Amino acid sequence: MFILKILIRNGFRHKLRTLLTILGITVAILAFGLLRTFINAWYSGVEASSASRLVTRNSISLIFTLPFSYKEKIRQIDGVRIVSWGNWFGGIYIDEKNFFANFAVDANSYLELYPEYILSREETRAFLRDRKAFVAGRKLAKRFGWKTGDTVTLRGTIFPGNWEFVMRGIYRGRDETIDETQFFFHWDYLNESLKKTAPSRADQVGWYMIGITRPDRATEVALAIDQTFKNSFAETLTETEKAFQLSFISMSETIIKAIELVSFVVIIIIIAVVANTMSMTYRERIGEYAIFKTLGYRGWHIAGMILGESMFITMIGCLSGMILTFPVAKIAAGILSNYFPIFKVEKEILYMDIAASLVVSILAAIVPTLRARNIRIADGLRRIG
Amino acid sequence: MGKLIIGDCLVIGIWLLEFDNDMAPIVELIEVNKSYQKGGQIIPVLVNINLEIPEGEFFALMGPSGSGKSTLLNLIAALDHADSGTIRVGGVDITTLSESELAEWRAGSVGFIFQFYNLIPVLTAFENVELPLLLTGLSRRERRDHAEMALRIVNLEERMDHYPAQLSGGEQQRVAIARAIVTDPVILVADEPTGDLDKVAAREILELMDRLNRESHKTIIMVTHDPRAAEKARVIRRLEKGFLNDVHSQDPH
Numbered sequence: 001m002f003i004l005k006i007l008i009r010n011g012f013r014h015k016l017r018t019l020l021t022i023l024g025i026t027v028a029i030l031a032f033g034l035l036r037t038f039i040n041a042w043y044s045g046v047e048a049s050s051a052s053r054l055v056t057r058n059s060i061s062l063i064f065t066l067p068f069s070y071k072e073k074i075r076q077i078d079g080v081r082i083v084s085w086g087n088w089f090g091g092i093y094i095d096e097k098n099f100f101a102n103f104a105v106d107a108n109s110y111l112e113l114y115p116e117y118i119l120s121r122e123e124t125r126a127f128l129r130d131r132k133a134f135v136a137g138r139k140l141a142k143r144f145g146w147k148t149g150d151t152v153t154l155r156g157t158i159f160p161g162n163w164e165f166v167m168r169g170i171y172r173g174r175d176e177t178i179d180e181t182q183f184f185f186h187w188d189y190l191n192e193s194l195k196k197t198a199p200s201r202a203d204q205v206g207w208y209m210i211g212i213t214r215p216d217r218a219t220e221v222a223l224a225i226d227q228t229f230k231n232s233f234a235e236t237l238t239e240t241e242k243a244f245q246l247s248f249i250s251m252s253e254t255i256i257k258a259i260e261l262v263s264f265v266v267i268i269i270i271i272a273v274v275a276n277t278m279s280m281t282y283r284e285r286i287g288e289y290a291i292f293k294t295l296g297y298r299g300w301h302i303a304g305m306i307l308g309e310s311m312f313i314t315m316i317g318c319l320s321g322m323i324l325t326f327p328v329a330k331i332a333a334g335i336l337s338n339y340f341p342i343f344k345v346e347k348e349i350l351y352m353d354i355a356a357s358l359v360v361s362i363l364a365a366i367v368p369t370l371r372a373r374n375i376r377i378a379d380g381l382r383r384i385g
Numbered sequence: 386m387g388k389l390i391i392g393d394c395l396v397i398g399i400w401l402l403e404f405d406n407d408m409a410p411i412v413e414l415i416e417v418n419k420s421y422q423k424g425g426q427i428i429p430v431l432v433n434i435n436l437e438i439p440e441g442e443f444f445a446l447m448g449p450s451g452s453g454k455s456t457l458l459n460l461i462a463a464l465d466h467a468d469s470g471t472i473r474v475g476g477v478d479i480t481t482l483s484e485s486e487l488a489e490w491r492a493g494s495v496g497f498i499f500q501f502y503n504l505i506p507v508l509t510a511f512e513n514v515e516l517p518l519l520l521t522g523l524s525r526r527e528r529r530d531h532a533e534m535a536l537r538i539v540n541l542e543e544r545m546d547h548y549p550a551q552l553s554g555g556e557q558q559r560v561a562i563a564r565a566i567v568t569d570p571v572i573l574v575a576d577e578p579t580g581d582l583d584k585v586a587a588r589e590i591l592e593l594m595d596r597l598n599r600e601s602h603k604t605i606i607m608v609t610h611d612p613r614a615a616e617k618a619r620v621i622r623r624l625e626k627g628f629l630n631d632v633h634s635q636d637p638h
Contacts (some may be wrong), residue, residue, distance in 0.1 A: 002512075002515075004510075006505075006507065006508070009507035010507055013506075013507060018460045069514070243399070286503060287503070291503045291505065292505075292516075294462075294464060294491065294493020294497050294503075295491070295492060295494070295497070295516055295517045295520075295564075296431065296488050296489060296517060296520050297488070297492075297520065298485060298488050299484075339620050350514055376465070377459075377464040377465070378456075378464050378465040381464070381503075383500050384503060385497070
């Protein structure tokens with residue numbers, strides 16, 4: 001208790017210096033937390049992916065489609081439970097800046113394969129019944145103020161023309177990792193329209209989503225699918241949903257690595273700031289440490305005081321930074337919602353904040369602690385007066 | 386020793402005074418040498434020092450600046466190491482102790498009074514006095530009793546909650562004395578205790594030290610420049626260029 005009292009009083013002996021150091025740590029922890037959240041947001045699709053789902057696409061590139069006729073052949077492969085399919089629609093709502101993901105999917109199989117998108121029974125029924133129906137995530141509907149029954153027109157970029165849809169439901173994510181900013185409509189609506197307007201593009205699928213009977217059979221089933229279409233005019237590449245998501249992320253891996261590096265650079269900078277504060281503290285208090293030793297206090301008592309003060313200051317900064325991370329992340333989530341539907345401060349980021357702060361406090365205090373521990377009393381006392 | 390309260394010590398002190406003063410020395414230095422290295426040169430500071438200070442003595446060490454007074458005091462109080470020789474304090478040969486043992490020994494055996502008081506500025510007078518007691522294993526209540534008693538002896542009980550910056554120089558030095566005596570040490574060492582005080586405050590401090598010596602039978606070893614301060618001592622030794630001169634005994638004023 002007494003030591004804690006000394007730590008607190010010593011910590012605020014030079015109020016301005018301590019407050020500036022705390023401010024520096026706060027900003028560093030805030031930046032670190034946001035950058036880590038940013039990286040997590042990039043991986044949120046991977047986190048949400050299921051181990052019992054596979055994705056089959058054209059082996060050349062995702063831009064190339066697969067024939068709709070593959071559906072039945074895939075369904076017959078041992079280990080396949082359900083097959084769904086979809087196309088990236090790439091429609092624009094009013095203006096390009098209103099970007100959101102919109103897909104044409106086979107509604108029945110899609111809703112069965114993705115139970116994490118929750119619709120009420122009435123909404124599901126209404127969606128399935130109406131060929132021009134669409135459902136949107138809660139956040140997306142909120143963003144544009146859409147209500148059930150509203151007509152929404154998307155301007156096609158990949159599939160030219162104005163496409164009219166009627167909103168029949170708003171889905172919720174099963175948990176916080178589920179993206180609530182997507183727009184789904186019937187693949188049949190797209191395909192039948194294409195049959196009339198661009199018959200050569202009809203009966204083509206962007207990718208197949210496959211539910212398998214057991215997650216441990218994923219590799220075997222994926223191999224079997226790709227084997228089935230080997231040497232065909234559209235060879236397939238089948239991978240787990242997680243690997244499929246990661247393949248998107250790998251395209252921007254350099255950026256992610258750079259952000260990761262910056263997050264650690266922030267910590268290194270703050271180590272220098274706290275180390276400077278602790279070195280100044282040590283130099284000012286050499287005499288006092290000598291007095292403590294004179295009174296019978298050992299080297300490790302002195303070391304404890306310096307380390308304790310370093311931890312005290314750093315942890316106040318850490319706590320402030322952690323508290324500030326939440327409102328700032330919320331603001332960032334609003335701004336970045338078009339690009340990162342899930343931008344949430346995870347518990348693990350808070351643990352990383354605490355771990356980083358502990359490392360900062362220890363590293364910053366090492367040199368002053370060792371010096372103070374080894375200081376000769378007579379030398380220390382000479383500094384007084 | 387730490388468990389004795391200061392009131393008990395006063396009684397024991399008076400009892401001890403009834404005995405003949407001719408007893409085993411509480412401090413004994415045999416052939417002690419100390420030198421410093423400066424720019425590759427070895428500069429002797431203390432040369433073959435032999436010294437005995439009996440228990441209950443008020444001993445003053447005088448000499449010009451750089452004569453080695455403070456170094457000698459530091460060696461007796463185990464704040465520094467001798468190059469050679471033996472130093473016994475209270476029967477303990479402190480030259481053979483490890484750093485850790487010396488720290489423990491200092492905590493229980495030596496009380497320090499410095500020229501610049503050397504109080505911890507973030508602690509109140511009471512907390513400064515309590516500081517050495519934190520190493521003794523006493524309960525919080527016992528520590529409180531001891532610290533209050535020590536502050537009462539130096540007549541600062543009323544100002545125990547004041548920080549050093551809120552006290553005058555004389556008051557700060559009285560707090561330092563309370564801190565020095567609170568563990569009931571074997572010896573009190575004082576390095577220029579009045580060097581930073583005005584005449585009135587210096588007189589008060591010397592009277593307080595004199596009272597501690599007479600009434601509590603505390604052995605005091607004081608380094609001073611000030612002849613008026615040395616007048617309070619019963620024995621004065623002069624140190625000249627690292628050599629200790631003959632004994633000069635006097636009746637303290």
